Amino acid sequence: MHAVSLPARRTLALVLLSLSGWVWAQNPPETALRGTKRFRKRVVTSRLAGPWEITWGPDNMLWVTERTGKRIIRVDPATGARRTAITLQDVSAPGGQDGLLGLALHPELLKGTGNDFVYAAYTSEDRAKGPDPTATGRKNRYRYLYMRVVRFTYDAARERLSNPTPLLTGLPAGDDHNAGRLKFGPDRKLYLTLGDQGHNQFGNFCLPIESQRLPTQAEVAAKDYSAYAGKTLRINLDGSIPADNPRLAGAVSHVYTYGHRNPQGLSFAPDGTLYSSEHGPKSDDEVNILKPGANYGWPHIAGFRDDKAYVYARWAQASTPCSQLQYNDFEIPESVPREPESAFREAIAEPVATLFTVPSGFNFQSPACKGFDFICWPTVGIGSLEYYESNGGGIPGWDRALLVTALKRGSLYVLPLRAGGQAVEGPIYRYFHSENRYRDVEAGPDRKTIYIATDPGGVAESLDGGVTSSMQDPGAILEFTYEGEGGTSDASETAAIRPAAGPLPATPRRAETAGAPPQFTAQQTASGKAAYQSRCAVCHGTTLTNGTYGTPLAGEYFHKKWSGKTVGALLEKSKTMPPSSPSSLSGRIYADIVAYILEANGATAGQNKLPASGPALNQMTIP
Structure with missing residues (x-):
């Protein structure tokens, strides 16, 4: 359709x-x-x-x-x-x-x-x-x-x-x-x-x-x-x-x-x-x-x-x-x-x-x-x-x-x-x-x-x-x-109804944290893409931006929310998904999905795998 x-x-x-x-x-x-x-x-x-x-x-x-x-x-x-x-x-x-x-x-x-x-x-x-x-x-x-x-x-x-x-x-x-x-x-x-x-x-x-x-x-x-x-x-x-x-x-x-x-x-x-x-x-x-x-x-x-x-x-x-x-x-x-x-x-x-x-x-x-x-x-x-x-x-x-x-x-x-x-x-x-x-x-x-x-x-x-x-x-x-x-009809004394389209709310730009670039392999992104499409796309969309229930995982919205934060923070957030069954996947699958998301947002695959846990995750910064 x-x-x-x-x-x-x-x-x-x-x-x-x-x-x-x-x-x-x-x-x-x-x-x-x-x-x-x-x-x-x-x-x-x-x-x-x-x-x-x-x-x-x-x-x-x-x-x-x-x-x-x-x-x-x-x-x-x-x-x-x-x-x-x-x-x-x-x-x-x-x-x-x-x-x-x-x-x-x-x-x-x-x-x-x-x-x-x-x-x-x-x-x-x-x-x-x-x-x-x-x-x-x-x-x-x-x-x-x-x-x-x-x-x-x-x-x-x-x-x-x-x-x-x-x-x-x-x-x-x-x-x-x-x-x-x-x-x-x-x-x-x-x-x-x-x-x-x-x-x-x-x-x-x-x-x-x-x-x-x-x-x-x-x-x-x-x-x-x-x-x-x-x-x-x-x-x-x-x-x-x-x-x-x-x-x-x-x-x-x-x-x-x-x-x-x-x-x-x-x-x-x-x-x-x-x-x-x-x-x-x-x-x-x-x-x-x-x-x-x-x-x-x-x-x-x-x-x-x-x-x-x-x-x-x-x-x-x-x-x-x-x-x-x-x-x-x-x-x-x-x-x-x-x-x-x-x-x-x-x-x-x-x-x-x-x-x-x-x-x-x-x-x-x-x-x-x-x-x-x-x-x-x-x-x-x-x-x-x-x-x-x-x-x-x-x-x-x-x-x-x-x-x-x-x-x-x-x-x-x-x-x-x-x-x-x-x-x-x-x-x-x-x-x-x-x-x-x-x-x-x-x-x-x-x-x-x-x-x-x-x-x-x-x-x-x-x-x-x-x-x-x-x-x-x-x-x-x-x-x-x-x-x-008479008076307002809204639940919180808001302004009058607006057209559906509109800009995202202004968000103060976060000071970027200096850190190492994310490290993951092309094999992880391929595995992560397959896992994402079968487990995550129904909420977040097949393109990471066209979901009708979950927030965008690529593009401007994602960058405003995650740029400058650590890869470890993103991985921990991923483990809260799906909301009805958090931490239901293996650590390796969560890491692969994060690798796929990182590549979709401009990070480049290399020779070293993204670990599923460990201190190295908090030393990597999302671009």
């Missing part, structure tokens, strides 16, 4: 632009308006290990999953006190988008009916299932990684979850785009989102996207769920397939909708309308209404079928063997087939809104981004969404809206809905702008209090329009209480 500069095509007839709601559904980032309502911010709790799902429970507690902490906890919203309901030892979280993810509470929990059930979706090693054929290499940490849905029983007296009962196992999981949002529907079914596994990009660019592939009846009978990637599933409470699920390509399976990229948001309205959100490639994060059996277009289409700033590049089908190609996020080799969105003629369900759409010719490599292009892209990084109604006593003006959390932009976007909830009506508003990654959102029962979970780390837009990896409220649950109209 690629967002590229294409010749501008003829503008749609002006009459289309006059249609109510459409103009707000497909606009560039600068059309989002700064919110004018006033909120009071409070940190409920912090230092959580990757809070991923927050949901209000019938016990008036916030139920939370910790992605890397592997715990389901209950948080008192008044005091921040935490109670661990269960720690799941079988959760496996080797990377940045796996671990303990979705959570759903049975609507009869604590109602005395005996249905005191809690459901969770998480990744786990399943050696009985056998290796994932796409995870090659005997030492690959994702070789036996699969998603599963498990039911637990809650004991109110002990305040503990127990009796784990697997309902559905062997679902696709990998090192990227796992999705994993889980909801309990009004039809008493479970709904689960699964991503496209990050195929066709970064370290997985030679693997085809299978969001359009539908399972056969033979695969369903064999419990081969490999075709479930890029789908939304509808599941009976015992894990079986609902008899009224849509028949697709001649088979009835768990698949409810298909054609998705990385759908991390899922929320029901009281009337049963199911809203979903998913990450776009470089533009067009999507907000959708899910309908049974519908195709949402990915990877042929990102956002609307408008041929704007996106073409589908099929790297796995290159005439040159894919293994011989170097992935590039902006330039497609001649040997790689590609197609515009208009070439895909099958019926699709288009989004109710995109965040955001830009015309062909948009510069996705603006010099203003200082090598960190991801921050300048028009996407916001939708972490989740929540349907909101004020119910007459909540936040004025938010009578019917979607609350959308932004990871990259550190904001809450409010999308007003037309009566009936089938379309966005009026401008999109931006609230609570901060240097955070907003992961999930939940409205309190008073409808005037909004709770937001934040990531413990990563990268986000800084308040001056650049990029930061220092989070303002890492791993926290924040409370925003409505106080009235």
Whole structure:
């Protein structure tokens, strides 16, 4: 998949632009308006290990999953006190988008009916299932990684979850785009989102996207769920397939909708309308209404079928063997087939809104981004969404809206809905702008209090329009209480909304420390490059500067942060990676990866190897 500069095509007839709601559904980032309502911010709790799902429970507690902490906890919203309901030892979280993810509470929990059930979706090693054929290499940490849905029983007296009962196992999981949002529907079914596994990009660019592939009846009978990637599933409470699920390509399976990229948001309205959100490639994060059996277009289409700033590049089908190609996020080799969105003629369900759409010719490599292009892209990084109604006593003006959390932009976007909830009506508003990654959102029962979970780390837009990896409220649950109209809408009294592109914050130049130049061999850089591409590229990008989660490891950003520091400091920092499994590689592999990074930043290979430890490391200075 690629967002590229294409010749501008003829503008749609002006009459289309006059249609109510459409103009707000497909606009560039600068059309989002700064919110004018006033909120009071409070940190409920912090230092959580990757809070991923927050949901209000019938016990008036916030139920939370910790992605890397592997715990389901209950948080008192008044005091921040935490109670661990269960720690799941079988959760496996080797990377940045796996671990303990979705959570759903049975609507009869604590109602005395005996249905005191809690459901969770998480990744786990399943050696009985056998290796994932796409995870090659005997030492690959994702070789036996699969998603599963498990039911637990809650004991109110002990305040503990127990009796784990697997309902559905062997679902696709990998090192990227796992999705994993889980909801309990009004039809008493479970709904689960699964991503496209990050195929066709970064370290997985030679693997085809299978969001359009539908399972056969033979695969369903064999419990081969490999075709479930890029789908939304509808599941009976015992894990079986609902008899009224849509028949697709001649088979009835768990698949409810298909054609998705990385759908991390899922929320029901009281009337049963199911809203979903998913990450776009470089533009067009999507907000959708899910309908049974519908195709949402990915990877042929990102956002609307408008041929704007996106073409589908099929790297796995290159005439040159894919293994011989170097992935590039902006330039497609001649040997790689590609197609515009208009070439895909099958019926699709288009989004109710995109965040955001830009015309062909948009510069996705603006010099203003200082090598960190991801921050300048028009996407916001939708972490989740929540349907909101004020119910007459909540936040004025938010009578019917979607609350959308932004990871990259550190904001809450409010999308007003037309009566009936089938379309966005009026401008999109931006609230609570901060240097955070907003992961999930939940409205309190008073409808005037909004709770937001934040990531413990990563990268986000800084308040001056650049990029930061220092989070303002890492791993926290924040409370925003409505106080009235007028005043700032931001979390920290910041300036008004700016365009996506902007310079990096000014950083005082560090006095360089005199020291010996780095020493490493060409063999180490070759080994380090291979290790980097298989273990690090999914977060930091294949070019060391095009990552969408980790900070750049080359170019101006890297030099400002590391020039003049010792190689030993860089090596020690590398050993904290990946965040979910620090020091999980051998010292030799970490040293080889550092050698590759050093060469990419101008250092020259020589005859002496870079040691994995020892005092010599602190005598070498990064140029």
